[in-house]
Amino acid sequence: MENKSNKNINRRNFLKVLGGTALASATVLPGCKNRQEAAHTATTEVPTDQMTYRTNPKTQDRVSLLGYGMMRLPNIPSPDGTRSTIDQEAVNELVDYAIAHGVNYFDTSPVYMQGGSEKSTGIALKRYPRDKYFVATKLSNFSNFTRENSITMYRKSFENLQVDYIDYYLLHSIGNGGIETFRARYIDNGILDFLVEERKAGRIRNLGFSFHGTQAVFDEVLAMHETVHWDFVQIQLNYVDWRHASGNNVNAEYLYAELKKRNIPAVIMEPLLGGRLSNVPDHIAATLKQHTPEASVASWAFRFAGSFPDVLTVLSGMTYMEHLQDNLRTYSPLHPLTDDDLAFLEETAQLMLRYPTIPCNDCKYCMPCPYGIDIPAILVHYNKCINEGNVPASSQDENYRKARRAFLVGYDRSVPKLRQASHCIGCHQCVSHCPQSINIPKELHRIDRFVEDLKQGKEF
Structure with missing residues (x-):
């Protein structure tokens, strides 16, 4: 039992509990403040046994509506002080808290955290029975499309994650570079056929893809469902991108509808649009808080993503404990949005579009820069x-x-x-x-x- 009279706590643990916000408050300097932590803060307790679950129609997997995205893990300085490294102790604590509160879906990739995310995820999850969690990872063969390299990357994921099967495996970020790049990465080298055979062998339980790109690419790859039988698809969905996707991206309303027609579950990425929907302009934040004073600004975006019934899970890259706790409040249980709520968020999205922000989601796929630029x-x-x-x-x-x-x-x-x-x-x-x-x-x-x-x- 925890000794509640022990008030001694070292600086490292203190900062972990506060998620780094202590540093910001201890050194108040002028500059553009980071409101993301405040935007995640709500006033209610974190429920322990009320997580909302969705059922995979093919496998009957009972998946937590909140999925843990292992893209933005906590860091500490490396021993030599020249770089940062993943804080495995902090990762373990976050994973422990997530599992204790009902989260069972963990999403990673060979390229996340400069290649360290898969191994860190494997270390954290290995401490639990294999049937207590679902792990998702990806074939992130962006720079080397050869069959040999792709299969090596695939097999390395098993080693990093310390598993003998992968629950959800994705062709990573198809659409970048157009359909020709997709074919070079997965068709011409025979890799898609290889992965279909791996699914038959049981080493992959569900095979899908994550999508960024043009509608033409999405439509062509989705049409392969008749032969490949996609088990799930990961799309970018939030209340701005629902009808106002930027760049080459496709409105999420269209993507979701096409998946729903085919009874393909959707896994959601970027529900906060790279944090921009938790760090909204002050007057927009005030309007959101007026509607639900006890809830965080970020919770509106998570409720939006979770309100669609064919969504299997909503991924969130939760670096700090307060982010995890707030998202747990939102989905334990989910209170779906009403039609009036949806109309209100569409108005909010249109207000957001008036601000000339750059559509960066902080995914870090552009890194490392050969000239060291952050x-x-x-x-x-x-x-x-x-x-x-x-x-x-x-x-x-x-x-x-x-x-x-x-x-x-x-x-x-x-x-x-x-x-x-x-x-x-x-x-x-x-x-x-x-x-x-x-x-x-x-x-x-x-x-x-x-x-x-x-x-x-x-x-x-």
């Missing part, structure tokens, strides 16, 4: 400042001086100088990897010009 950190900082009114449209704006200082100080805090946008040479290596089809060099150069104008005090 691309996601730059774009995320810019978007935060847009939402908080700290990107002045003109040097004549009333709050120009305050916004200028907030942007510049926050930029230096968020991104080390050697990793800032000024070092981009426009090699375009990152562009083909971006699921949101962002012209990354163009945006980095634009942000760099804006930063230089602010530093030099130029009028604009």
Whole structure:
């Protein structure tokens, strides 16, 4: 039994409990603040036995509506101090808490966390009986399409995860590069046929794909259902992308409807649109809080994603304990949105579109940059400042001086100088990897010009 009288706690454990927010509050500096933690904060207790589950129509798997995305795991400095490494102790604690509260679906990839996510996930889950969880991973053969490399990557996943079968296996991020790239990655090399045989052998329990790209690619790959028999499909779905998808992405309303026609369960990624739906502009956050004062801003997005009956699970990359706890509140149990709620969120989505943010979801597929630029950190900082009114449209704006200082100080805090946008040479290596089809060099150069104008005090 826990000794409640023991009030001694070391700094490491204290920061874990607070999810890093103690650092932010202990050192209050000017800059664009990170409201994501606050946006996840709700006021009610975390239920322990009320998780909502959905049933896979093929396997009868009883899957938790909240799925754990292992893309953004907690980090600590490496022993030599030159880089960061996954904090396995913190990962174990998060996984333990998730399982204790009903979460049983864990999603990873060979490329997440610079290749460390699968192994970390395997270490955390190996401590549990194999029938207590479902694990999903992917064939992330983005840079080397050969059959040999693809099969090696597939088999390495079993080793990393310490399993002899994979519950949900995906062709990763199809659509990037068009149908020709899809064929090169999976058809011409015989890999899709190989994976179908692996499913027959029982080493894959469910075979599907995750999608970013054009409707033409989605339609062609989905049409293969007649021969491949896709068991599930992972799509980007949230209340903005439902009808207002950006770049080459397809409206989630269409994607979901096409899956529903075929009775294919949908796994949902990016319910928060890379965190942008938890870090909304102040007046939008206030409106959401007026409707449900006791709930977090983020909970609206999770309720939206979970309200569709053919959704099997909704993935969330929960780095901090408070994120996990808030999402557990939302789905324990889920209170589906009403028609009035859906109409309200459509109005909210249209308000969000008025803010000229860059559609970066912080997925880090663009990393590492060969020139050391921290691309996601730059774009995320810019978007935060847009939402908080700290990107002045003109040097004549009333709050120009305050916004200028907030942007510049926050930029230096968020991104080390050697990793800032000024070092981009426009090699375009990152562009083909971006699921949101962002012209990354163009945006980095634009942000760099804006930063230089602010530093030099130029009028604009």
